Amino acid sequence: MRHDELSSIFPEFLRTTMEAWKIDTENLQEIRIRAERPVLALCGNREYRSKTAVKKAQLQEILAYLSGYSLYAYEDEIRQGYLSLPGGHRVGIAGRAVVERGKIRTVTDVSSLNIRFAHEVKGCADRLLPWIRKEDGLLHTLIVSAPGHGKTTLLRDCIRQVSDGEPGYPGLTVGVVDERSEIAGSFRGVPGNDVGLRTDVLDGCPKAEGMMMLIRSMAPKVVAVDEIGSREDMEALTLAVNCGCVVVATVHGSSMEELKRKPVLREMVETGIFERYVFLKASGKPGRLHRILDASGRPVGQGEEGC
Numbered sequence: 192m193r194h195d196e197l198s199s200i201f202p203e204f205l206r207t208t209m210e211a212w213k214i215d216t217e218n219l220q221e222i223r224i225r226a227e228r229p230v231l232a233l234c235g236n237r238e239y240r241s242k243t244a245v246k247k248a249q250l251q252e253i254l255a256y257l258s259g260y261s262l263y264a265y266e267d268e269i270r271q272g273y274l275s276l277p278g279g280h281r282v283g284i285a286g287r288a289v290v291e292r293g294k295i296r297t298v299t300d301v302s303s304l305n306i307r308f309a310h311e312v313k314g315c316a317d318r319l320l321p322w323i324r325k326e327d328g329l330l331h332t333l334i335v336s337a338p339g340h341g342k343t344t345l346l347r348d349c350i351r352q353v354s355d356g357e358p359g360y361p362g363l364t365v366g367v368v369d370e371r372s373e374i375a376g377s378f379r380g381v382p383g384n385d386v387g388l389r390t391d392v393l394d395g396c397p398k399a400e401g402m403m404m405l406i407r408s409m410a411p412k413v414v415a416v417d418e419i420g421s422r423e424d425m426e427a428l429t430l431a432v433n434c435g436c437v438v439v440a441t442v443h444g445s446s447m448e449e450l451k452r453k454p455v456l457r458e459m460v461e462t463g464i465f466e467r468y469v470f471l472k473a474s475g476k477p478g479r480l481h482r483i484l485d486a487s488g489r490p491v492g493q494g495e496e497g498c
Contacts, residue, residue, distance in 0.1 A: 201253070201256070201257075202252060202253060202256045204249065205224075205230070205253060208230060208241050209232070212232065212239045214232060214234050214239060215234055215235070218234050218235050219232065219233075219234050219308050220233045220234060220235075220307070220308060220310075221233050221305060221306060221307045221308065222304075222305075222306040223303070223304070223305050223306075224245055224250055224253060224303070224304040224305075224306070225245065225250075225302065225303045225304075226245060226246070226247040226250045226302045226303070227244050227245070227246065227247065228244050228245065229241045229242070229243065229244055229245070230245055247302075250301065250302070250304065251301070253304065254282075254284075254301055254304060257274065257276065257282055257304075257306075258274060266297060267395070268395070269284060269297055269298055270295055270296065270297055270298070271295075271371070272284050272285070272298065273371065273372075275372045275376075275377070275378050276306075276378065277378045277383060278309060278376065278378070278383045279309030279372075279375070279376015279377075279378070279382075279383030279384045280306065280307065280308050280309050280376070280383075281306075281307050281309070281371075281372060281373065281376075282304055282305070282306050282307075283303075283304065283305035283306075283307065284298055284301055284303070284304060285298075285301070285302060285303040285304075285305075286298045286299060286300045286301035286302050286303070287299050287300040309373075309376045309383065309384060310344065311344075311347065311348070311384050311385060312341075312344050312348060312478065313348060313351070313385070314348065315341070315344060315345055315348045315478040316345055316348040316349040316351075316352055316478070317352075318480055319345065319349060319469060319478075319480060320349065320352060320353075322467060322469070322483050322491065323349075323439075323467050323469070324360065328363065328412065328413075328437055329353065329363070329413060329437045329439065330437070330466040330467045331432060331437055331438050331439070331464060331465045331466045331467070332438075332439045332440075332465060332466070332467040332468075332469060333419075333440055333441070333442060333459075333465040333467070333468050333469065334346055334439075334440070334441040334442075334469045334471070335441070335442055335443075335444045335445070335450065335468060335469065335470050335471070336441075336443075336444070336445070336470065336471035336473075337443065337444070337445055337473060338443060340471050340472070340473055340478075340479075341471060341478035341479070342417075342441040342471060342478070343373055343374060343417050343418075343441060344478050345469075345471070345478030346374060346415060346417060346439065346440075346441050347374050347375075347384060347386060348478070349415075349439060350365050350367060350374070350386050350387055350390060350413075350415050350439070351385055351386055351387040351390075352387070353365060353387070353413060353439075354386065354387020354388055354389040354390040355387045355388050355389070356389075362387070362388060362389045363389060363412040363413050364389045364390075364391070364409070364410070364411045364412045364413070365386070365387060365389060365390040365391070365411055365412070365413045365414075365415055366390075366391050366393070366402075366405035366406070366409050366411030366413070366414050366415070366436075367386060367390055367391070367392045367393065367414075367415045367416075368393050368396060368398050368401030368402055368405060368414070368415075368416045369392055369393065369394045369395070369396075369417070370395065370396060370397055370398050370401065370416075370417070371395075371417075372394055372395060373417060374386065374392075374415070374417055375390075375392045375394065377392055377394040377395075380394060391405065391409045391411065393405055397423075398416045398419065398421075398423075398424050398427065399421070399423035399424050399426065399427035400427075401416075402414055402416065402427040402428070402430075402431050403427060403430065406430075406431060406434050406436060411436060412436065412437065413436065413437045413438075413439060414428075414431045414436045414437070414438050414439070415438075415439045415440070416428075416438075416440045416441075417440070417441050418441055418442060418443065419440045419441070419442050420442060420443070420453070420455060420456065421455065422455050424455075425455055425458065425459055425464075428440065428459075428464055429462070429464060432464060438464070438465075442456065444456070445470070446470070447460070447468065447484060447488050450468075460488075463486045463487075465486060466485065466486045467483060467484070467485065467486075467491070468483070468484040468485075468488075469483050470482045470483070470484075
């Protein structure tokens with residue numbers, strides 16, 4: 192993130208801490224703030240730690256500052272454990288959950304914040320696209336990796352390139368269901384990340400319901416979602432395919448064998464919804480390709496360097 196963005200997000204005492212670290216804000220990944228503990232920041236492969244602990248009152252001040260002193264405006268997001276910031280950044284929240292009739296109404300007595308910074312890596316899908324394109328569009332594709340290895344970053348750039356198009360590949364209309372605002376990084380409805388010229392984003396909506404809404408209202412050629420896994424997701428993906436849409440999605444995992452150990456994902460594999468399975472490498476760079484399999488699990492690409 193840019194230094195001016197950092198200055199606009201944090202109150203002065205936290206900016207002072209960050210400046211003392213002389214941190215490379217362009218590569219800043221996350222800042223964790225816990226009441227009565229030091230601030231921790233992760234940048235590249237290095238962890239930074241403040242000399243003093245954050246008092247509970249300071250943590251509350253940070254949260255109020257991040258919300259523009261209007262926490263009530265973020266009630267729906269806080270109920271889900273986060274709030275969104277300009278630029279596609281996001282704040283995870285932990286504290287005491289207030290439950291009514293079996294559902295979380297809000298989170299109070301906030302004791303931990305995890306500020307995660309969005310990073311666009313334009314061009315990181317360059318090596319992927321030749322493996323998932325066909326003459327008249329795209330193949331149904333599932334991107335698989337463990338958390339933190341760049342599957343959302345790769346999906347985002349794939350969406351951008353497919354939407355914008357290039358010589359020989361006209362741009363396609365893409366519908367993105369961004370349940371947790373992590374793909375487009377929308378803030379008050381406006382994407383903070385570049386997701387392409389022909390992309391429509393349904394932000395903050397459950398994936399299964401959102402896919403159906405987009406198909407009915409926006410008629411996308413491609414539907415993109417992050418971190419599938421429920422039976423409702425599978426049913427919605429199947430319906431999207433039957434409606435003529437190409438689906439591109441991500442899921443947590445490390446191998447085809449692991450996917451098959453999960454009942455819903457095993458059913459997805461067995462029914463052949465996806466024509467390409469893209470497995471990513473565990474590396475410091477986001478979106479590096481490891482193996483690409485076809486619908487039957489046979490290798491079609493392996494050992495790519497990625498971005």
